[in-house]
Amino acid sequence: MTTVTLQRSRLALIAIALSVIMLSSLSFAGLTSAQGLGYQYDAGNRQVTLTTPAINVRVSTGGNVPHFMFWDPNFVDPNTRLTYHVQFHQLIEFNDTNDDGTYTNGTDHVVAPILGLGSVSWDFSGFLTEETDGETTAVHFNFTLESVQGPRPEFDDLYMELRCHINVTNSNELKFDIVISGWPWAHDDTYLALRWDLMVQSPGTHTYRHAYQYRYENHTFAFDGAFFAYQHSANAGNDTIEVTSNYDCAPEKTVFYLVYPNFGDDVLVHDPVIGLDGSVLPPDSLLLTLIVVGAGALACVVIGAAIWTRRRTSQPTPPT
Helix, strand or coil: CCHHHHHHHHHHHHHHHHHHHHHHHHHHHCCCCHHHCEEEEECCCCEEEEECCCCEEEEECCCCCCEEEEECCCCCCHHHCCEEEEEEEEEEEEECCCCCCCCCCCCCEEEEEEEEHHHEEEEECCCEEEEECCEEEEEEEEEEEEEECCCCHHHCCCEEEEEEEEEHHHCCEEEEEEEEECCCCCCCCCEEEEEEEEEEECCCCCCEECCCCEEEECCEEEECCEEEECCCEEEECCEEEECEEEEEEECCEEEEEEEEECCCCCCEEECCEEEECCCCCCHHHHHHHHHHHHHHHHHHHHHHHHHHHHHHHHCCCCCC
C-alpha cells in the first residue's frame, strides 16, 4: 500500500468515526425517560424548579410578578446556551377603539382599574404527581392569587390562578391554565388583556433582549429556539369565547397580549403553553447544526474518495 493510499485510509477511518459520533449525539438528544423528571420548591424564594430530559423550567413568584424561566439542558455548550423568560405584568381592561378585536397599545382606550401583577401575592399549592409503575410521569402545581397590595377594594372579589402541568409525553413544554373570575368590569362591552413579556437572555449576562428570529402563525409565537402557544378559544362558564392576541417588539423584550372578550361573572379558563422549539433555532444552535451537517457531508466525501482511490490502486497493472 502506498503512502498516499494509507493516508487516505486513515482519513476515511476518521470520517467514519466523526459520522458515528454525529449520529450518536443526534439519537441521544431525542431520548426521554420518566426517571429524568424532577421537581423541587424553594419556599424562601418562592421558586419551583422542574427538570426533564428535554427542558428545565423555573417558576418564581418571589418578586410577585409570575416569572417563568426555561432552558435546554442538552445544549452542547452551557456557556453559549440561551435562557428564555416569560413574565406576567398586567391585566388591562380596554375599549376596542379601532374595532380590530384585539388590544392595540397606544390606540385602544384603557379603562381603569389596571392591575399590575407586581402588586399581587401568590400562594403555592404544593405538588401533585402522577405515577406509572412507580415512576413519576407528570407533575402539577398551582399558584393562586392570595392578596392584592392596597388598599384596592375593587379587587376584593378577584380570583386568579395559574395551574401548571409538565409530563414526560410532552417533556419539552410546560402547559398551564389561566383561571380568572371576579374582575370588576367597568362596562359590559369592554375586553380584558393579559400582558406578557417574552425575553431572551444570552449567557453570562444579566440583560434581556427581544427575539432575533421569530415566526407567528397558528396561535404560536416561536422565537430563537423557544415558543409560546395558546388555544384560540377559552371557556367562560358554559360558553366558549374567542381569544385574540397582539404583540409589540422593544429592544429588551417582546410584549405580548392575550385578549379576552367580556366574560362577566363567569370563570375564565384558558390554557397557553411555553417550551422549546427546534424548528426555530437560536443562533448558536443554528451554527452548531451547520457544523454537524457539514462534518457529515465532508465525511461522506472523504469516504467516497478513499473508496474510489482504493479501487483504482487495487486494479491490476495493464501490460506494457
